[in-house]
Amino acid sequence: MSNNYHAETKCIHSGWEPKNGESRQIPIYQSTTFKYDSADEMGKLFDLEANGYFYSRLQNPTNDAVATRIADLEGGVGAMLTSSGQAANLFAIINICEAGDHLICASEIYGGTLNLVGVTLKKFGIESTFISVDSTDEEIHNAFRPNTKLIIGESVSNPALAVLDIERFANVAHSHGVPLIVDNTFATPINCQPFKWGADIVTHSTTKYMDGHAAQVGGCIVDSGNFDWEAHADKFPGLTTPDESYHGIVYTQKFGKLAYITKATSQLMRDLGSTPSPLSTFLLGMSLESLPLRVERHCSNALAIATYLKNHEKIASVNCPALEGDKYYSLAKKYMPNGVCGVISAELKGGRESAVRFLDSLKLASIATHVADAKTCVLHPASHTHRQLTDEQLVEAGISTGLIRLSVGLEHVEDLIADIEQALKQA
Numbered sequence: 001m002s003n004n005y006h007a008e009t010k011c012i013h014s015g016w017e018p019k020n021g022e023s024r025q026i027p028i029y030q031s032t033t034f035k036y037d038s039a040d041e042m043g044k045l046f047d048l049e050a051n052g053y054f055y056s057r058l059q060n061p062t063n064d065a066v067a068t069r070i071a072d073l074e075g076g077v078g079a080m081l082t083s084s085g086q087a088a089n090l091f092a093i094i095n096i097c098e099a100g101d102h103l104i105c106a107s108e109i110y111g112g113t114l115n116l117v118g119v120t121l122k123k124f125g126i127e128s129t130f131i132s133v134d135s136t137d138e139e140i141h142n143a144f145r146p147n148t149k150l151i152i153g154e155s156v157s158n159p160a161l162a163v164l165d166i167e168r169f170a171n172v173a174h175s176h177g178v179p180l181i182v183d184n185t186f187a188t189p190i191n192c193q194p195f196k197w198g199a200d201i202v203t204h205s206t207t208k209y210m211d212g213h214a215a216q217v218g219g220c221i222v223d224s225g226n227f228d229w230e231a232h233a234d235k236f237p238g239l240t241t242p243d244e245s246y247h248g249i250v251y252t253q254k255f256g257k258l259a260y261i262t263k264a265t266s267q268l269m270r271d272l273g274s275t276p277s278p279l280s281t282f283l284l285g286m287s288l289e290s291l292p293l294r295v296e297r298h299c300s301n302a303l304a305i306a307t308y309l310k311n312h313e314k315i316a317s318v319n320c321p322a323l324e325g326d327k328y329y330s331l332a333k334k335y336m337p338n339g340v341c342g343v344i345s346a347e348l349k350g351g352r353e354s355a356v357r358f359l360d361s362l363k364l365a366s367i368a369t370h371v372a373d374a375k376t377c378v379l380h381p382a383s384h385t386h387r388q389l390t391d392e393q394l395v396e397a398g399i400s401t402g403l404i405r406l407s408v409g410l411e412h413v414e415d416l417i418a419d420i421e422q423a424l425k426q427a
């Protein structure tokens with residue numbers, strides 16, 4: 001697909017350009033295996049000597065079409081779909097890091113990633129240091145060790161809504177010869193293109209806005225193709241030295257700019273298998289067609305509600321990077337000039353009881369842990385996601401007892417504000 005097309009066009013046409021008489025929608029290849037006429041042809045596939053499909057755990061035409069669509073949207077050279085966002089972040093990291101390595105992770109990050117990095121990867125022998133996205137260059141430099149292999153952060157973080165200074169973090173990462181991985185789930189490529197600012201790898205939980213209908217869990221890794229693994233060959237032996245499981249091929253030599261994403265598919269997906277179902281992927285591909293329209297409305301609804309809440313007497317503060325006066329407003333204007341995301345948070349002056357009464361009084365917005373789909377939903381971190389923490393621990397985590405998180409959906413904004421207004425009266 002032409003790289004000059006706008007995102008709206010890529011969302012509809014990238015990844016699948018039907019030939020004469022072919023299916024207009026991306027076809028669903030709901031098949032585990034693919035047939036070949038000769039033993040030799042299939043042998044070449046196993047040796048990565050030829051391109052083609054043989055088993056859907058590694059590659060599948062439906063999945064590839066949708067992966068290509070997302071790669072095009074991000075401006076990357078290739079992408080791989082995974083069965084969840086968690087698997088995407090796991091694979092993105094362990095495609096580079098192994099036991100004995102170290103990574104730097106933004107502390108304002110999704111709870112699942114926090115556990116993955118801080119607890120599970122530690123058991124694998126991968127150490128980590130968490131630093132705030134507000135860190136100075138010097139503080140980032142100080143987090144580096146000789147065995148540091150990457151930095152990972154979120155373009156706009158779930159749930160803290162902190163904006164990563166992508167260009168600055170990428171510069172520091174590159175000065176140490178390591179890549180920056182950006183989880184772009186909340187902003188989506190419609191609002192933010194991390195590769196333009198120097199990020200090397202992008203990940204997504206497609207479960208959120210990309211699917212957008214709370215229908216299926218999925219993930220994606222996109223490779224910019226820009227990171228020069230060979231220039232720092234000693235740090236990345238997995239990419240720059242022979243892979244014995246493929247007769248000693250060297251990914252950087254054989255696949256050039258596609259080295260990273262090819263290794264992720266042919267090695268990690270082969271051995272660990274977190275493949276999405278083609279049926280789910282088909283739904284994702286269809287959802288992507290309307291992504292730009294949906295994201296625009298999520299953002300305008302969220303901004304209108306944030307503005308309403310900011311002026312409400314029962315609200316102490318509002319977090320919305322697109323709202324003037326927000327701590328991250330200027331970074332959001334730089335990296336996401338057209339909008340940030342549909343998730344906002346606000347603190348009720350009345351604290352815990354008031355927040356619970358507010359939630360219980362809502363009629364349209366539902367209480368749900370999900371975010372980023374068409375239906376507005378709301379959560380009280382102190383009673384839900386952070387329930388195990390004491391009030392003191394909540395303060396330390398930067399979560400006040402009166403904080404509520406709102407994932408603003410696609411309903412008419414006046415209906416949403418009317419619902420919030422009546423619930424705030426009860427709060």
Ligand SMILES: *Cc1c(COP(=O)(O)O)cnc(C)c1O
Nearest residue numbers: 084085086110158185205207218
């Ligand atoms: C939800 C989420 C994930 C995890 O994705 P799943 O699809 O739930 O596995 C990772 N990163 C971010 C920013 C998320 O919001």
